[in-house]
Amino acid sequence: MWGHLNNKKNTYSMLQYNIDLNGKTILVTGAAGFIGSNLVKRLLNDFEPIKVIGIDSITDYYDVRLKQERLKEVEGLSKDWTFIKGNIADKALIEQVFSENRRNRQTLWGEYTEANPKLLLNGT
Numbered sequence: 698m699w700g701h702l703n704n705k706k707n708t709y710s711m712l713q714y715n716i717d718l719n720g721k722t723i724l725v726t727g728a729a730g731f732i733g734s735n736l737v738k739r740l741l742n743d744f745e746p747i748k749v750i751g752i753d754s755i756t757d758y759y760d761v762r763l764k765q766e767r768l769k770e771v772e773g774l775s776k777d778w779t780f781i782k783g784n785i786a787d788k789a790l791i792e793q794v795f796s797e798n799r800r801n802r803q804t805l806w807g808e809y810t811e812a813n814p815k816l817l818l819n820g821t
């Protein structure tokens with residue numbers, strides 16, 4: 698009914714994926730925000746293996762405790778998740794994230810088929 702599903706977990710999902718993210722490393726910006734945090738949860742629940750890196754500067758546009766709660770929920774999933782508190786306009790920081798994951802591709806080969814962030818998903 699929902700067309701081709703990429704993996705078993707997606708059987709329970711109403712969402713049809715047209716991309717296979719298994720084995721990928723994904724950088725999600727605005728990861729503590731409404732859209733970003735929900736995206737992070739979906740990625741971690743629906744793909745295996747997957748490594749998700751979230752970045753968020755935790756702006757105080759609204760109550761930051763809400764963002765902290767969202768991050769706690771994601772942490773509670775006990776998946777391959779890394780959170781970085783930082784600004785996506787910080788070029789040096791973003792370059793560091795990419796270069797560290799490029800290095801991982803060599804050192805963790807076998808654990809991840811691709812550890813270099815391939816997709817930047819934007820929730821900012």
Ligand SMILES: NC(=O)c1ccc[n+]([C@@H]2O[C@H](COP(=O)([O-])OP(=O)(O)OC[C@H]3O[C@@H](n4cnc5c(N)ncnc54)[C@H](O)[C@@H]3O)[C@@H](O)[C@H]2O)c1
Pocket residue numbers: 726727728729730731732733752753754755756757758764783784785786820821
């Ligand atoms: N929520 C909706 O229904 C909706 C609908 C359509 C479009 N959008 C757009 O999607 C985006 C995200 O929406 P949301 O509801 O998740 O907002 P949100 O405010 O809950 O999340 C945005 C997150 O981005 C972070 N952020 C902002 N600037 C940053 C920076 N420079 N570096 C790192 N992190 C930064 C904030 O701290 C925040 O946690 C917005 O651009 C919004 O306009 C949202």
